[in-house]
Amino acid sequence: MRKMLLAALSRVLQGPAAATAVAAGRTGAVSEASRVMVASRNYADFASEATFEIKKCDLHRLEDGPSTTAVMTRDEGLHYYKTMQIIRRMELKSDQLYKQKIIRGFCHLYDGQEACCVGLEAAIKPTDHVITAYRAHGFTYARGVPVREILAELTGRKGGCVKGKGGSMHMYTKNFYGGNGIVGAQVPLGAGIALACKYFGKNEVCLTLYGDGAANQGQIFETYNMAALWKLPCIFICENNRYGMGTSVERAAASTDYYKRGDFIPGLRVDGMDVLCVREAAKFATEHCRAGKGPILMELQTYRYHGHSMSDPGISYRTREEIQEVRSKSDPITLLKDRMVNNNLASIEELKEIDVAVRKEIEEAAQFATTDPEPPLEELGNHIYFNEPPFEVRGPNQWIRYKSVS
Amino acid sequence: MAAAAAALRHLAPVGARLARLPPRDRAAGRLLQQRRGFRLSAPAAIQVTVRDALNQALDEELERDERVFLLGEEVAQYDGAYKISRGLWKKYGDKRVIDTPISEMGFTGIAVGAAMAGLRPVCEFMTFNFSMQAIDQVINSAAKTCYMSAGSIAVPIVFRGPNGASAGVAAQHSQCFAAWYGHCPGLKVVSPWSSEDAKGLLKASIRDDNPVVMLENELLYGVPFEMSEQAQSKDFVIPIGKAKVERQGTHITLVSHSRPVGHCLEAAAVLAKEGVECEVINLRTIRPMDIEAVEASVVKTNHLVTVEGGWPQFGVGAEICARIMEGSAFNYLDAPAVRVTGADVPMPYAKILEDNCIPQVKDIIFAVKKTLNI
Numbered sequence: 001m002r003k004m005l006l007a008a009l010s011r012v013l014q015g016p017a018a019a020t021a022v023a024a025g026r027t028g029a030v031s032e033a034s035r036v037m038v039a040s041r042n043y044a045d046f047a048s049e050a051t052f053e054i055k056k057c058d059l060h061r062l063e064d065g066p067s068t069t070a071v072m073t074r075d076e077g078l079h080y081y082k083t084m085q086i087i088r089r090m091e092l093k094s095d096q097l098y099k100q101k102i103i104r105g106f107c108h109l110y111d112g113q114e115a116c117c118v119g120l121e122a123a124i125k126p127t128d129h130v131i132t133a134y135r136a137h138g139f140t141y142a143r144g145v146p147v148r149e150i151l152a153e154l155t156g157r158k159g160g161c162v163k164g165k166g167g168s169m170h171m172y173t174k175n176f177y178g179g180n181g182i183v184g185a186q187v188p189l190g191a192g193i194a195l196a197c198k199y200f201g202k203n204e205v206c207l208t209l210y211g212d213g214a215a216n217q218g219q220i221f222e223t224y225n226m227a228a229l230w231k232l233p234c235i236f237i238c239e240n241n242r243y244g245m246g247t248s249v250e251r252a253a254a255s256t257d258y259y260k261r262g263d264f265i266p267g268l269r270v271d272g273m274d275v276l277c278v279r280e281a282a283k284f285a286t287e288h289c290r291a292g293k294g295p296i297l298m299e300l301q302t303y304r305y306h307g308h309s310m311s312d313p314g315i316s317y318r319t320r321e322e323i324q325e326v327r328s329k330s331d332p333i334t335l336l337k338d339r340m341v342n343n344n345l346a347s348i349e350e351l352k353e354i355d356v357a358v359r360k361e362i363e364e365a366a367q368f369a370t371t372d373p374e375p376p377l378e379e380l381g382n383h384i385y386f387n388e389p390p391f392e393v394r395g396p397n398q399w400i401r402y403k404s405v406s
Numbered sequence: 407m408a409a410a411a412a413a414l415r416h417l418a419p420v421g422a423r424l425a426r427l428p429p430r431d432r433a434a435g436r437l438l439q440q441r442r443g444f445r446l447s448a449p450a451a452i453q454v455t456v457r458d459a460l461n462q463a464l465d466e467e468l469e470r471d472e473r474v475f476l477l478g479e480e481v482a483q484y485d486g487a488y489k490i491s492r493g494l495w496k497k498y499g500d501k502r503v504i505d506t507p508i509s510e511m512g513f514t515g516i517a518v519g520a521a522m523a524g525l526r527p528v529c530e531f532m533t534f535n536f537s538m539q540a541i542d543q544v545i546n547s548a549a550k551t552c553y554m555s556a557g558s559i560a561v562p563i564v565f566r567g568p569n570g571a572s573a574g575v576a577a578q579h580s581q582c583f584a585a586w587y588g589h590c591p592g593l594k595v596v597s598p599w600s601s602e603d604a605k606g607l608l609k610a611s612i613r614d615d616n617p618v619v620m621l622e623n624e625l626l627y628g629v630p631f632e633m634s635e636q637a638q639s640k641d642f643v644i645p646i647g648k649a650k651v652e653r654q655g656t657h658i659t660l661v662s663h664s665r666p667v668g669h670c671l672e673a674a675a676v677l678a679k680e681g682v683e684c685e686v687i688n689l690r691t692i693r694p695m696d697i698e699a700v701e702a703s704v705v706k707t708n709h710l711v712t713v714e715g716g717w718p719q720f721g722v723g724a725e726i727c728a729r730i731m732e733g734s735a736f737n738y739l740d741a742p743a744v745r746v747t748g749a750d751v752p753m754p755y756a757k758i759l760e761d762n763c764i765p766q767v768k769d770i771i772f773a774v775k776k777t778l779n780i
Contacts, residue, residue: 165553165556172554177523177559182542185547187515188519199475219515226506226507226516230504382556383555386552388615391694
């Protein structure tokens with residue numbers, strides 16, 4: 001009711017120009033004048049922030065947990081919305097390009113899980129560190145790599161963020177250590193990064209992510225032990241999307257309480273479909289680590305719409321109904337959108353404008369990714385070593401040599 | 407002068423022979439060698455065991471760069487399972503010398519992650535047999551990352567520890583990993599023999615911005631070698647990727663790495679009495695291998711025997727032979743290249759069996775004579 005009245009009131013205040021703006025929004029072109037009018041109207045019409053009730057986290061070896069209310073500003077909301085939408089559309093574009101055989105090999109998509117990487121990034125600083133497994137495109141973007149460089153890496157072009165040398169599972173940027181292909185191997189690496197954080201004494205933390213499948217890897221338990229023993233500022237994060245490839249959590253784990261699997265390490269179980277829940281939990285976890293209390297574990301309950309990878313249709317081990325139910329009831333982008341609109345942080349039109357801008361950005365990135373040339377053959381031998389004088393690398397036979405520069 | 411030089415050359419095989427003596431005799435032998443050393447060596451050279459050379463290298467590099475740290479099982483409070491890190495924990499403390507639980511895969515991954523984030527770890531494997539538990543981190547996380555990231559992430563780490571056969575430790579504790587690690591692009595693999603090798607290569611490895619696997623040898627730890635004044639300096643490094651000619655010769659080239667270098671020198675001494683002059687090359691580095699040094703030698707001697715402790719199939723000797731065939735030196739061979747290796751069996755325990763599983767001096771001499779057809 002209140003929503004209807006507000007809408008009616010804003011229509012009256014905006015006048016006929018608004019209708020033009022709305023109509024223009026639908027077709028994707030907004031005139032300068034009306035945009036200015038909308039902008040100045042935004043400032044007057046919308047709340048600058050709102051407070052939200054969020055789900056309480058299940059706690060393990062913790063007296064108190066993260067706050068059950070979260071304050072989100074309009075700007076934050078718009079930023080989270082846009083970022084999640086970019087990741088969503090980028091992953092769907094990757095799906096398209098893979099089916100066109102322009103992307104090859106492995107392609108593990110993140111759509112459905114956007115709230116995890118966006119919520120986590122919102123809680124940490126650019127000087128903190130992140131390492132994850134192979135479902136990494138979302139994190140790669142959140143850590144600052146432009147979409148065009150991600151897509152160009154997927155299509156194996158020289159404009160890819162690692163010049164086409166890595167592909168889907170091996171993208172890196174400052175304070176982001178990939179993209180790791182071997183299940184669970186990134187977890188000790190993350191604790192090592194945390195060790196360096198402690199060693200250098202700059203009060204940085206490392207987010208070390210793994211999935212419900214990886215959670216059963218022995219090396220993770222070795223890492224829990226050492227991280228706790230040495231009080232490393234390592235935040236272990238299990239992104240539990242209920243399936244390790246085709247195996248459901250019930251069939252893989254004797255205990256599916258992943259947030260408790262760290263045993264002596266305190267843990268939280270978090271609603272991974274709610275970006276604010278993830279953010280508040282991550283803030284709590286980073287405070288814990290920065291206070292020198294040692295490692296902490298977060299389980300983010302989330303869901304992936306796609307199969308394990310592009311070669312998995314994703315419906316042999318789960319029902320279409322289940323996927324559809326999550327989409328309709330728990331989609332992270334829809335949840336955020338509803339929150340923003342219902343609390344007067346943004347209008348539907350404004351968010352649609354963002355959608356349009358995002359689509360355009362992804363299209364342009366895809367255009368770049370499909371037209372940029374492949375890396376030159378000379379690149380084949382490069383970067384074997386770091387900071388090394390040039391040397392020769394053997395090709396498929398003794399007469400084919402490549403130069404290797406660092 | 408020539409007599410002195412000849413005597414000097416004998417010091418090395420004596421050192422290697424000492425390694426096979428029981429501890430009491432070893433000490434007596436060392437004293438004798440010290441006396442000999444003082445009489446015959448250059449003024450400022452001293453006798454230093456491989457263990458002490460490694461210890462010095464670690465001490466100097468820990469002091470030089472505060473990003474360097476050592477981790478592994480028993481490296482700190484126990485002074486090292488083989489006492490390589492003796493005194494270092496006392497001097498540098500918990501932050502720089504870290505005792506780990508028995509979790510190879512875990513602590514190796516932690517070491518690699520620390521290297522990615524800007525530290526310079528020295529990760530000790532109590533023996534390289536245990537590195538198999540962690541080999542995924544060495545290969546997939548350390549070796550390949552610079553390449554996969556197009557040079558944006560460096561992994562300046564050293565993996566070190568004893569490799570290959572020891573004495574009576576049986577099959578699971580005697581494997582040589584030179585071929586395994588030497589196989590992988592992205593790694594550097596070094597294999598010291600003498601104390602100078604050990605010190606110079608460990609320092610070079612720590613200063614290298616890439617993952618280096620350093621294959622030491624437990625039986626060499628207690629062996630003293632002469633260390634020149636230059637080698638005693640805090641800045642003494644040996645370039646990775648360069649072999650050393652330990653003995654000049656004209657009739658045949660013996661190429662080896664690690665402990666078998668000593669056996670080659672012994673064989674060369676025996677053969678010299680029969681008028682056969684062997685050129686002995688100490689590879690020092692497995693990857694990148696200094697094949698040019700081997701080729702230059704083969705061009706001169708026309709005969710090649712490779713000697714290694716590891717198994718024959720797909721080994722270091724096999725690689726040397728293949729590369730010699732591919733290169734210009736092939737045309738200078740007067741006989742097929744020959745390999746002397748460990749026996750192609752898991753290492754047995756009983757002494758008589760074990761002794762016959764590692765390449766002995768007599769096996770090298772036999773191979774030389776077969777190659778030279780004498």
